[in-house]
Amino acid sequence: MSLRVRLLLIIGLGLSVLWTAVAGWMFLDARKSLREALDNRLAASARMVAGMVAQLPEPANLSANDSKKPFDVIARDGVACEVSLLRSQITAQAIVRTEGGPDLTQATAGFGTHIYGKKRWRTYMLRQGNIQIATADSMDTREALIKELALSAGVPFLVALFGSLIMLWFCITHGIAPLERVRNILAKRKPGDDSPLAPIKAPLELQPLLDTIEQLLERLQGAILRERRFTDNAAHELRTPLTGIKTHIQVAGLAADLPDNNKTLKAALNKADYGVLQLQGILDRLLSLARLDDDAVPVESSDPLEVVDTAADQLQVSYPDLKDRVLIKSDDAIAWVHVSRPLLLSATQNLIDNALRYTPEDKPIVVQITQPDTGRVRISVLDQGPGLSAHDRAHAANRFWRRDRSVPGTGLGLSIVDAIARRHHGTFKLLKRAGPGLEARLEFPI
CATH class of the missing domain: 1.10.287 (Helix Hairpins)
Structure with missing residues (x-):
């Protein structure tokens, strides 16, 4: 999934949920206001009819009419109205009724919802002396008004929503244009091109990414x-x-x-x-x-004194007089180091072998095992050879580097020692001694 589509889905879905919630809230509020307005219309109609009835002759005169059929009047705005004369506390006789309207003589006082002739009606009944005025409108009419309200508000909402998504698509496209420019620049770079990236006009938020890419290219070129x-x-x-x-x-x-x-x-x-x-x-x-370079470092602890002794014993095959040429010195109670034993053995053998190659046969080398502080163990190999200049010491750990090619060797020994030290969070240094020779110092954490 592309970043553009992903952003559109996330932002569009968020906006859609938010707008839908707001639209639903507004619709519910509008529906409530519409129902209250229609109820207020029913009450206002009843009060208006009550005012008109108050100007008519007394109810006693009206009761002289023996006709059981109420007078029909014309309805306005879909509101049905009925005027009834109370005969007792529970009996009322309709004297005026909207043509085609329901029988509202049994309506309850105030607002109510009733079914007359298989239709639901919203009613309001007002009593004034022995006169009862009732108004009603059809619930079907109300529901139709609400549906019309929802439709009139929903269609523009959907149009606005889809229009917003389209605008959002173009805005996202414009917003990620710097990323596209970076991609095009990287795609056009030729293999082996070590030039820095061309200046790219990008927002501040993308500048760390560009800096990281620049650093990655520098490291990649260095590795190549x-x-x-x-x-x-x-x-x-x-x-x-x-x-x-x-x-x-x-x-x-x-x-x-x-x-x-x-x-x-x-x-x-x-x-x-x-x-x-x-x-x-x-x-x-x-x-x-x-x-x-590739394998994971095994979690293992090793005894540095035992490893140094083993390394010296194994090198005796190549140097028969090794016991006379190698002096091993150690502090008391040396702690173990977090280094794989085979790797520590390899590093120690390389250092001792390298020292023996460049030290005259009549002079010994010294291997010191010390603990300079509570967090490290130091293995130092001190030879009495010709030593190295500061420039040579800086390059001695490079692969295949050899100052004197007349001395047998591969130029990889110190590279292996340096790699072992770095993989175990240790350090490897070549230091100039006060006298003749060189100190190869290897330190590992406890």
Whole structure:
């Protein structure tokens, strides 16, 4: 359902309900006023006839007429009238009656509704001495007047209602025109267009939406730029081991055709196998980064001291002298952190492995586990390598960034550490030490 139709339905339905309620209220009030006016007409007619009767001869003279049939008079405005002479408290004799009118001798005093000749009548009876004057009008006539009133008011109401809905449609169309202009501008943008949105004349209420769209486009362009850079770096990093594997396989193929070249063949295959392992390491780290970007973070707590010890033990396969090169220091009673154990283990291994790569073999690295306050646990890896400049430290966590490409590695280790820290509301920093080397500081909330 479009926004235009939705607004029309909501506003139109609201106005229709409101106007219908007001029209019903006005109709009920008009019907009540009409009935009161007709009742007042009956009472006024009765009082007028009573005044006229007061000017006639005395009732005793009138009673001398032996005729049992009352005189017929002509009715005006649909009002039936009857003048009766009271014979007793309960008996009355009609002496004057409207032609074709009902017998009102038994009408009750004041207003009433009675059925005469299968028709409902509204009556009013007034007594003046021994004279009884009664007036009446047909309820059918009254209902016809009310229906005519409803029709005369209802038709203009319906016309006004439908006219209002049509005007509302055009007003809504004009009101959401800025949204349509925004849609057209976005639809006409070419892929890769990183220019800001053109100025759009829009109401103040739409300005936050335009600002949000502008910020979204900026973030989108930034993400596209990062993905392009990542793709270029990944292609470059993958090309190197693939080229090496291809070269060593070709050497192995040539060596296989020559006699007594088993040594060359074996060396070429070993180098090709190393290239495969290198390629596998890059792909594994790329998959780890992809999972950190997409997967939900598991709710789990880990013991940082146990994780650091495990990371050092697992790295001993690659560094046989690791126990002599890694010193682990910890405060007493370190709290557990809200980090998945496999991810914390991966981050710690990457930091220790990175420190060992750049630290001379005759110098140790230090892993410190401290709790600087009640809300955080800090894992610091201090190496004695060449260190990094402020510019290099700012870019070291970028994917595939490596300052010294002569040192084996993929350039993804620190990127994985930074991603793990951010996913668990932690922080990762590279800090310059007072002496030689670098401090890799990882903090997580307790």
